[in-house]
Amino acid sequence: MNNYMGPIHSASGFYKTPVSKGLLGVSLLSSFLxxxxxxxxxxxxxxxxxxILERHQFWRVFTSKLAFLDIKDLFVCSVLIYYFRVFERRYGSxxxxSHMLATFVIGTALEMNAAFFLKWLGxxxxxxxxxxxxxxxxxxxxxxxxxxxxxLGHILGVPVTGKSFQYFLGLQLASGSAESVIVAVCGLFCGILWRNNFLKLQTALTIPKFVASVSHSILGRILESKVPPGDTTPMGATLELQRQEQMENLEQQMIWQAVQQQQQGQNPNVAQNLVNGPGLFGNQIDIGGLRNRLNIGGDNPPGQAEPISEENVQHLLDMGFGADRVREALQxxxxxxxxxxxxxxxxS
Structure with missing residues (x-):
């Protein structure tokens, strides 16, 4: 395990991402129809x-989320869903x-209240x-x-990173109208609330295990994807998607190299360079938090692994992995x- 240097992130297609596949499939099919x-x-x-509010047509809250009536929105949002499927692999389906359910409920409530408030203001x-x-x-x-x-480089003097394309897609999606800006702002605020577990949202709005089990037994055969073939198979339907898949693999490789080199007592500044490199819309990751996750500059001597957290073990066990493999991966x-x-x- 310690000598593993291959891609640590299986990025081909919708393998291990049935929820993303279902969301994209429903959106594409309903929008086409x-x-x-x-x-x-x-x-x-x-x-x-x-x-919805004045004529009490509350069913529109659900039907309006099933399909894109604007072809531009359909294309841009479909590409973003494909990119963001990485979070389903990280969180578990x-x-x-549960994240999709919570953001649907909270985001819709924020959208309705924001529209009502702005309308009240004139x-x-x-x-x-x-x-x-x-x-x-x-x-x-x-x-x-x-x-x-x-x-990655510079365009007209502006530094560009592997994340810039997705941000541009988000800006394009929000630039259609004032109403699109409302939805975008409410969605981002909803994401902040979820990330900070405001009012215990991550616990209050979660899908019970028995519901997930029943859903899997009913829709599993339809939404599950086969294990992707070797690296020679194209990873996306377009050159842009293939480029992004390659960037995801590169980013994951850099994280892995930071872990490996830190364990061997080499180049403890890898994570620092990874975080603070120039780039458009660059994230300001907290270095202290990253150091803790990679054990860079921590209390453990170089080459000495951090003790395995039983909480982390249980988290991965809940995702369906075996206990022995979980402990080896964490180590x-x-x-x-x-x-x-x-x-x-x-x-897998």
Whole structure:
């Protein structure tokens, strides 16, 4: 295990990401039907704040999240869902589905209240954009703080990292109208609330295990993806997706090298360079927190692994991994849950 230097993150397709696959599939199918053969029923999927609050058409809260009525929103959001599936691999499908449920509830409530408040102030609020944007925008928060950045170069003098493309997609999605900005801001705020576990949201809005088990037994065969073939298989449907997959692998490799070199007492500044490299929309990761996760400059002597946390062991056991493999992965990753999860997924 200690000599493992291959990709620690299986990035091909939707392997180990049935929730992301289902969300993307439903969005694509419903959007296609409503924009072509069933276009006469588009009015049932409009996200109208007035119809929901004034005419009590509460069913629109759900139908408006099923499909994108704007083709641009469909394309951009689909690409973002594909990128953000990495969080389902990190959290596990049940926790990721709970995140989707919580952001749907909280994000929709924030959107409705924001639209009502602005309308009360005298601003003219038209239809809010349809589609599951309230579940996509919150993922920019963990993406900003938890995914390391790698400098790629400069465009017109502006430094660009491997994360810049996703941020540009988010800005493009929010730039359509004032209503799109409302949805974007509410989604980002929702992500902050979830990340900080405001009012114990992560516990209050979670999917019970028996519901997850029943859902898996019913939809598992449809949503599960086969183990991806070797590295020679194209990783995405477009050159952009393939480029991003390669960047994800590179970023994961850099994290792994930081762990390995720290364990061997080499180059303790790897994490510092990884975090503080120049880049557009670069995340300001707390160095102290990263040092703790990688045990850089910690109390343990170089080469001495941090004791395995039983809490981390239990977290990975809940994701369905075997106890022996969990402990080996945690030992190899110096008790880093994210790195251990990636190792376990690669072995699956």
């Amino acid at each position: 409503l924009n072509f053969p069933l276009h006469n029923h588009r009015h049932l999927f409009l996200y109208s704040q007035a119809a 049940r926790k990721f589905a 601003f003219k609020i038209e239809l809010l954009p349809s589609g599951p944007m309230c579940m996509v925008y919150p993922l920019f928060i963990p993406y900003h703080f938890d995914i390391p950045r790698v400098a 190899a990753s110096n008790n880093n849950v994210s790195a251990a999860t990636n190792i376990l997924l690669q072995e």
